[in-house]
Amino acid sequence: MLQFLRDFQQFTFLQHALLAGMLASVACGVVGSYVTVRRMTYVTGAIAHCTLGGMGIARYLQKTRDIDWCSPLLGAILAALAAALAISFMQHRTKARQDSVLSGIWAVGMAVGILFIARTPGYNEDLMSYLFGDILMVSSTDLLLITLLDLLVLGTIYLCYPRLLAISFDEEFARLTGIRVELYNTLFLCLVALTVVLLVQVVGIVLVVALLALPAAAASRLTFRLPAMMLVSVFFSMLATSGGLALSYGPDLPTGATIILICAAIFATSGLLQRLGLWSGNRSGSLP
Numbered sequence: 033m034l035q036f037l038r039d040f041q042q043f044t045f046l047q048h049a050l051l052a053g054m055l056a057s058v059a060c061g062v063v064g065s066y067v068t069v070r071r072m073t074y075v076t077g078a079i080a081h082c083t084l085g086g087m088g089i090a091r092y093l094q095k096t097r098d099i100d101w102c103s104p105l106l107g108a109i110l111a112a113l114a115a116a117l118a119i120s121f122m123q124h125r126t127k128a129r130q131d132s133v134l135s136g137i138w139a140v141g142m143a144v145g146i147l148f149i150a151r152t153p154g155y156n157e158d159l160m161s162y163l164f165g166d167i168l169m170v171s172s173t174d175l176l177l178i179t180l181l182d183l184l185v186l187g188t189i190y191l192c193y194p195r196l197l198a199i200s201f202d203e204e205f206a207r208l209t210g211i212r213v214e215l216y217n218t219l220f221l222c223l224v225a226l227t228v229v230l231l232v233q234v235v236g237i238v239l240v241v242a243l244l245a246l247p248a249a250a251a252s253r254l255t256f257r258l259p260a261m262m263l264v265s266v267f268f269s270m271l272a273t274s275g276g277l278a279l280s281y282g283p284d285l286p287t288g289a290t291i292i293l294i295c296a297a298i299f300a301t302s303g304l305l306q307r308l309g310l311w312s313g314n315r316s317g318s319l320p
Contacts, residue, residue, distance in 0.1 A: 037278070048171070049277055050274060052167060052175055054274070057269035057273050058186065060230070061264075061270075067245065068245060068249050068261075069258065073241060074134055076224055076241050077138060079116060079119070080237050081141050084142050085111050085148070087111070087145060088148030088149045089144070090102045090105075103173075109225075109229050112229050115141065116224065118137060119221055120214075123217070164289070165235040165239065166287070178230055195216050196220060197258065198211055227244065239291075243272070247266075247295055250265075250299040250302035251265040253305075253306045254302055271294070276292075276294050
């Protein structure tokens with residue numbers, strides 16, 4: 033911890049890493065609260081694993097076609113949005129079972145990514161960072177894109193908050209009031225997709241579901257109003273990302289795994305506080 037504090041003032045990559053973690057935590061806490069309320073964690077996992085396909089294709093094009101602007105982060109964005117649109121189409125336009133659709137998207141995305149990474153010439157050192165994250169490798173360009181994604185996600189949620197809130201708690205009532213449920217469900221899935229891309233930079237594809245779900249789940253135990261749940265979830269996410277970065281730096285531990293363990297500790301502590309009656313908790317379900 034002390035070594036991190038000393039080096040933080042000296043090394044730009046640590047400053048970039050902490051800023052990326054803070055920015056990603058904001059979207060993580062807000063969108064994660066919706067995901068928890070709507071019980072859509074498995075959807076998040078499918079979108080996250082599909083991003084490997086986009087990353088693999090982008091990396092392949094960079095190496096074999098010299099398309100420098102086609103970065104893995106851009107590939108992840110396109111793949112995540114494509115997965116979100118595919119899930120929305122399957123949910124609203126077909127009678128396919130949702131668990132089968134999600135499993136297929138999950139597996140196909142991973143398979144495409146592995147194939148393209150295998151065909152990419154040279155040593156593909158990025159594979160492990162894609163899967164398990166490497167927040168210390170965030171560049172200035174990545175940081176700018178993360179900031180833009182964060183603003184896009186938060187701006188959209190701010191503008192559409194009443195309608196997203198309505199479909200989160202009662203889709204039938206929302207439909208009766210004239211809200212275009214299918215449209216806003218699709219929009220929400222796209223917001224989840226963009227948030228997943230933000231978090232992949234922090235903890236990687238494998239661990240992204242936990243970072244999106246655990247802080248929000250812990251917050252849901254401590255408050256029963258959605259706006260408060262979002263704020264608490266953002267705080268927990270920031271605490272986990274900054275703490276994980278600081279604690280893992282000195283002993284040279286995997287940052288993503290350390291962040292997730294802190295998230296798990298926060299979740300366990302919130303449950304203990306609720307059980308001991310030290311916090312009122314979610315007494316009447318998640319309410320607006």
